[in-house]
Amino acid sequence: GAGVSQSPRYKVAKRGQDVALRCDPISGHVSLFWYQQALGQGPEFLTYFQNEAQLDKSGLPSDRFFAERPEGSVSTLKIQRTQQEDSAVYLCASSLGVGMTQETQYFGPGTRLLVL
């Protein structure tokens, strides 16, 4: 079956531009996560949705970062006024939902963002 998909796969932005990154989770998955992975590092949590509710946004690095999942399926991560330090791979993951056993998070291919 289809896995988690993300678009675009690569994005080059000039400093100060706004960008929007899209995530399509596995169909039927209730939980959706965004992570940021800097070069040579492990992924770091940004935010988490259960259906359309954003339950945790403690990892968002600044108020320039905003995420939404209005219908409980597709999610968009928006970064306003991009800065060079925002350059990273942005990973989306989905899982079946709270209370399920073996709640593996399945990751998408990521969006590689480069801010010049």
Place this chain on the structure above:
Amino acid sequence: ELKVEQNPLFLSMQEGKNYTIYCNYSTTSDRLYWYRQDPGKSLESLFVLLSNGAVKQEGRLMASLDTKARLSTLHITAAVHDLSATYFCAVDFGNEKLTFGTGTRLTIIP
């Protein structure tokens, strides 16, 4: 602070040898995951460990969890080239999100 530490960070192994990657974490959890990442690719789920003493094996890889010691190990048996990748452990500290280790970059040398 919720922390996950892996060692070693880098590992070069000869084909056919055995080795172990260690993952320590800072506070109680009984949900630990191992992922593999190839260069430029996303993370592939390898193992889910959900209880003390859990052991899972797939091919040449075996993972175990000791929740009392807050330690998980990933053991590689008779390494082959296609195991070269970066391996991450990740812990759910009860808040649904995953806290990842720094990763172990494994290179298998012929």
